[in-house]
Amino acid sequence: MTEQPTSHEGRQPLAARSQERTRPRAESAGSSAVPAAGATAASAASAASTMGSAPAGPPNGPAQDLTGTARREGDRLRFVGAATRRIARGIDLDEIVLGLCRATVPTFSDAILVYLRDPLPVGDERPVSPFLLRLRRTDRLRLADDGADFGGTGVLPVIDQHNELTPAAETCEVRSGGALSEVLRGVRPVFGDSAAARAALPELLGADRTVPNGHRAILAPLRGRRRVIGAAVFLRRPDRPAFEPNDLLVAAQLATHTALGIDKAVLYGREAYIADELQRTMLPDSLPQPTGVRLASRYLPAAETARVGGDWYDAIPLPGSRVALVVGDVMGHSMTSAAIMGQLRTTAQTLAGLDLPPQEVLHHLDEQAQRLGTDRMATCMYAVYDPVSHRITIANAGHPPPILLHLGGRAEVLRVPPGAPIGVGGVDFEAVELDAPAGATLLLYTDGLVESRLRDVWTGIEQLRERLAATAQLTGPDHSPPLEALCDDVLDMLGPGDRDDDIALLAARFDGIAPSDVAYWFLDPEDAAPGRARRLARRALSRWGMEELSDAVELLVSEVVTNAVRYAERPVTLRLLRTDVLRCEVGDDSPQLPRQRKARDTDEGGRGLFLVNRLARRWGATRLSSGKVVWFELPTRT
Numbered sequence: 001m002t003e004q005p006t007s008h009e010g011r012q013p014l015a016a017r018s019q020e021r022t023r024p025r026a027e028s029a030g031s032s033a034v035p036a037a038g039a040t041a042a043s044a045a046s047a048a049s050t051m052g053s054a055p056a057g058p059p060n061g062p063a064q065d066l067t068g069t070a071r072r073e074g075d076r077l078r079f080v081g082a083a084t085r086r087i088a089r090g091i092d093l094d095e096i097v098l099g100l101c102r103a104t105v106p107t108f109s110d111a112i113l114v115y116l117r118d119p120l121p122v123g124d125e126r127p128v129s130p131f132l133l134r135l136r137r138t139d140r141l142r143l144a145d146d147g148a149d150f151g152g153t154g155v156l157p158v159i160d161q162h163n164e165l166t167p168a169a170e171t172c173e174v175r176s177g178g179a180l181s182e183v184l185r186g187v188r189p190v191f192g193d194s195a196a197a198r199a200a201l202p203e204l205l206g207a208d209r210t211v212p213n214g215h216r217a218i219l220a221p222l223r224g225r226r227r228v229i230g231a232a233v234f235l236r237r238p239d240r241p242a243f244e245p246n247d248l249l250v251a252a253q254l255a256t257h258t259a260l261g262i263d264k265a266v267l268y269g270r271e272a273y274i275a276d277e278l279q280r281t282m283l284p285d286s287l288p289q290p291t292g293v294r295l296a297s298r299y300l301p302a303a304e305t306a307r308v309g310g311d312w313y314d315a316i317p318l319p320g321s322r323v324a325l326v327v328g329d330v331m332g333h334s335m336t337s338a339a340i341m342g343q344l345r346t347t348a349q350t351l352a353g354l355d356l357p358p359q360e361v362l363h364h365l366d367e368q369a370q371r372l373g374t375d376r377m378a379t380c381m382y383a384v385y386d387p388v389s390h391r392i393t394i395a396n397a398g399h400p401p402p403i404l405l406h407l408g409g410r411a412e413v414l415r416v417p418p419g420a421p422i423g424v425g426g427v428d429f430e431a432v433e434l435d436a437p438a439g440a441t442l443l444l445y446t447d448g449l450v451e452s453r454l455r456d457v458w459t460g461i462e463q464l465r466e467r468l469a470a471t472a473q474l475t476g477p478d479h480s481p482p483l484e485a486l487c488d489d490v491l492d493m494l495g496p497g498d499r500d501d502d503i504a505l506l507a508a509r510f511d512g513i514a515p516s517d518v519a520y521w522f523l524d525p526e527d528a529a530p531g532r533a534r535r536l537a538r539r540a541l542s543r544w545g546m547e548e549l550s551d552a553v554e555l556l557v558s559e560v561v562t563n564a565v566r567y568a569e570r571p572v573t574l575r576l577l578r579t580d581v582l583r584c585e586v587g588d589d590s591p592q593l594p595r596q597r598k599a600r601d602t603d604e605g606g607r608g609l610f611l612v613n614r615l616a617r618r619w620g621a622t623r624l625s626s627g628k629v630v631w632f633e634l635p636t637r638t
Contacts, residue, residue, distance in 0.1 A: 079107060080250055080253050083104065083107075083253075083254055084254070086102065087099040087100050087103060088261060090261060092265050093116075093269070096265055097114050097136055097258070099261075100254060100258045101139035104234060106141040108247075109235055110140060110236050110237045112140075112232060113135065113235075114137045114138070115133040115204065115232070116134060116229060116262070117131055117134075120229060122266050122267065122270050130173050131173075132173055132174070133171065133173075134171050134172075172205075174203075178200075179200040180203040182200070183197065184221040188248070188252060189221070189248045189251040189255065190218070193216075197217070201217070201233070204233070215235055215236065215237065215238060216242045218248065219231065220255040222262070225263055229259055229263070232254070234251055274335075278342075288315055288316075290323040291513065292388075292513045292579070293385055293387060293511060294511065297313050297315075297487070297506050298504075298505040299503065299504050300503040301333075309337055309341075309501075310331060310378065310502070311341070312327070312344075313326065313444070314326040314348065314349065315508075316353075319622040319631070320575075320585060321387055321583065322384055323384070324358075325383045325385060325506060325508055326382050327380070327381050327445065327506050328381070328422075329447060329504070333501075341378075344380075348380075354623065354624075355623070358395035359429040359430060361395070362419070362429040363429055365380060365422050366427070366429075378397075379399040379400075380397045380399055381400075381444050382395050383442070385510065387512045387513045390437060390438065392436040392442065393432070394416050395416075395419070395430065395431040396418055397429060398420055398422070400446070400451075402416065402443060402445075403442075403464060403465055405442075405468045405480075405486075406437065406439075407437070407439035407477070407480055409473050411468040412465075417430040436512070438510055439480050441480060441481075441483070441486065441508065441509050442508045443464075444506045444508075445504065447501060449464065449490070449491075449503045449505060452501075464490065471486060471489050483507055483509050487507055491505070517577060520574070523565075523573070525572055525588075529562075529565045529572060530557075533561040533574050537550075537554055537574075540576050546578070546582065553584065556584065556634075557584060559609075560608065562608065563594055565588075568590055570588070570589045572587065572588045573585070575587075581617065582634045584631060584632055584633075585630075585631040586630050591628060594621055612632055616633060617632075617633045619631065619632035
């Protein structure tokens, strides 16, 4: 029978053995302590120092050890929650990557490198191999006593937050079957001292670069919904506790949230690009320069995050030197609204080409909106300006009224019948004809300019009228304000809370054509009409001092009038307009448009339009509701 020890010395070996058995667990638990998210660099350094000097064993037994472990696991969970929330706050690619870096340095690691595929795949694009990884961002902790080199080695490929140049490879080609490819395909993060990481890290960082001795690393693949999109490397200094298995779970969480956020950012970027392209193609690239009127326009989306909407504007040249001015607003700010806007704008252009009255254009737009769906609603203002008669005809479909700024500085809200919005159906539209004096400016706009959560539409219209009048006073009673500057000044009236909707703005400065620069005749459809047209044109050119154009004008007028007389049953119209060019217009009641064709050698005719095409600066033919107009232009010579 063995004697049981009764003294303190006899129990010491058993206690020592118990302490030895608990030491590794305590050290392992101490190495996983992660400071709470948001700690400063100094606090992180202090925490790392404290973790590096963990006690050899629990002073008060296993209960104390379990309490400390639970506390550390709670800190880890709180850090993961705070870090993922910070990453999720990012919208674009740079914000998400920055969120990852700022959330992990210095709390989880002392340095981080983030590599992303170049180019980043979008949506269901098929994967390619090999693919390229590009260093997107690196951050590091720089302590107060830290030198220029990280850890004194001078080779660790990390930088601080100022984006200095890094000695790490900027790009890395990932080939199928390589060590890096195998790690990325494995999805799960790996320790830097594992066999797989030791082979993959030189491939990622560069042929002659690796993690210095004593530094700890985790290599984490960034995998989106369908494929690997990059990699992140987390590094710790030698004086900080090493990563442990639970830290691999933390790295996996950070990598997953970052990758999913990048996927969303790339998709959002593609959608934003498509939206920008859609909106750009839906609106005119440039405004025409019709005779007798100057134009300026502006378009502002409701917000950067909603760059498409249903607002549009247009200026469409019409026969007789007239121009159609259109502003419309489809309900909503989505891609659907933009698509409907594009259909209505195309329909309006087609109807304008038929030279229909404004009220008829709105009627057909209303029918088109009903064909698109029962909930397709829009407002529209359609106006036709005639620079010869100095008149404007306007029809309205539930749109805010236009404002006419007179030359003397008086701003007038035009009284136009409001009408019902497009898409209601069964409603007649009414057009009014108003004076459009030379020097006046017509402003067409959408309700986003005058209506917001802070003011109703009529208050905004009155503020706009007052702003226009005040701007006109600055230039004096005899001069109109510059058109582009006027548009900018109008938009400056918007306050911080006034941008609830898209804004489309179209301004038209009426110059008109003086009666002395217009010559107009009616010609009976008979064989003598071409000769009479030549004589009338010659007299008008002589009166204007443009005799040098007589030969060309007489030849072209004769050819066009001859073609009109051949098919007309009612009197043919001939009009000459003198502006920066000489424009000739011949109208008849036949809807058939002329077509240029190549005449055979034996043909006696068929060469009239060939001559017009060769001698005129521009020419064209437009079908009207009552026939057609064939026109050509010649440059004036001084």
